[in-house]
Amino acid sequence: SVRVLLRRDNGQFWPSPCSSLAYSEESRSLFVGCDSGLVSEFSLAEDYNSVELRREYQAHNGRVTACIHAIHQEWVITCAKDRYLVWHSVQTGRRCGSYLAGAPCTALQYDHPTRYAFLSDQSGVVTILRLTENSLELINVLKGHSAAVTDLAWDARRNQLYSASQDNAVIMWDIGGGEGKAYELQAHRGSVNSLVFAATSRECISAGSDGNLVFWCMSVPRRETPSWSESDVCSKCGVPFFWNLRKMWSDKRVGTRQHHCRRCGAAVCDACSQRRTALPPMGFEYSVRVCDDCHAEVTPDDLTPLAAVFEAKQDVQKMALCETRRWLLSLGKEGTV
Structure with a gap:
């Protein structure tokens, strides 16, 4: 199809530009989040030749940054720059609940069996929430990044969460281990913008503004980075530091x-x-x-290197992975796919 978006006098488009997408193959449902905060639900025809508008959710007051269709709970979960995470019932369109984050939301992941929602924001924090029909429970707050978190990836088999950030780092959080361990992954020289996880090969794939794609092998043992000790003198030779x-x-x-x-x-x-x-x-x-x-x-x-670095030759903003076909799709800053 062809759609013409007209720019109004105030600089905005009508209808509002799309900012996020979520598609469910089982139900052929397509959820579209917009800059205006509106979330539209479409039904894709069996022959893939048409889409029909089912419902519109007035979910947010700012750009929708992520949409997830929780098909087992029949929810659509969204987050936006208005700092809210909101989940609606797909059956009735009713707003089930919301959570106000400390900064504009940037990314979202969801674990269906535990109903855990992983929400990141521009302050560098990742919040873990457990959602129910009418309420939520705050499980934990993960703090490890020094800049905004840009994307999240979830390994449902091993209960491990990956977060990418503008501080050039990727962190793997071992949620299922119960010991609070976190492993840093450092190979980018610029902001890490997108993450995907390949479950079959146990690889985390990251892309960033440095134009590189990094394939991290996560099937090998890794060590946590130690905490930095503080001292008034050098721990090796005893020379004082300049404030001593x-x-x-x-x-x-x-x-x-x-x-x-x-x-x-x-x-x-x-x-x-x-x-x-x-x-x-x-x-x-x-x-x-x-x-x-x-x-x-x-x-x-x-x-011995535990990651493979490839040139993407563009500032990658977003990636999508199809493991069955072994296809990796990347979207560049200039609109190149």
Whole structure:
């Protein structure tokens, strides 16, 4: 079909531009979220030659950033820039409930068996909610990113959540493990914009503004990145850092800047952390700062890459994966598919 969108005098389009899509193959239902906050439900004909408007939901007051059709509960779950997560009954069109996030919502994932909704926002937080027919329960808040979360991917088989962020990092949250473990994945040099998870090959695929596609192998053991320790002196040679005035005066020496070893987390000076190395088991596919002691302990096996990097040759904004056909679809910033 061809649709003409006319720009009005106030700069907006009528009808409103589409901002998110969700399609259910089982029910042939298509949900379209718009910039205006409207969510439209369409029915796709059996011969795929036409779509029929079923219902419109006045769900939000801002751009709809994600739509999910929870077919087992017969809900449509949406989130938007108005900071709200909302779920409606597909049968009646009734608004079942809502949740107000702390910042504009950016991405959404849903686990059907547990009814867990994973909601990310521009503050870098991922909120876990359990939805019911008329209420919700706040399960947990995941804090690990230093910038806005851009996309989420869910591994339903192993109960693991992946989050991408503008801080150039991907984090795997082990929700099912019950131990609160999180594993960083660092290979991008720019904002990570999109994530998909391939369940059959156990690969997380990330794409970002650096023009790269990264295939992360998640079937191998990985190590958590250590927390950075805080100290007033270098943990290796004892030289004071520049804010430790008392130690500088007693030692009659100029303080130095504090750095951290990415392998052990120790607070060290520049002289004690001159070496650089990749640490693939800890998610660092490019060279990072390590202390001299950790550099001596790194073996050739520790340097084996656990991710494959390919050039997408465009600033990828969104991806979709069809595992049965082994097709990966990417949408670039300039509209190239």
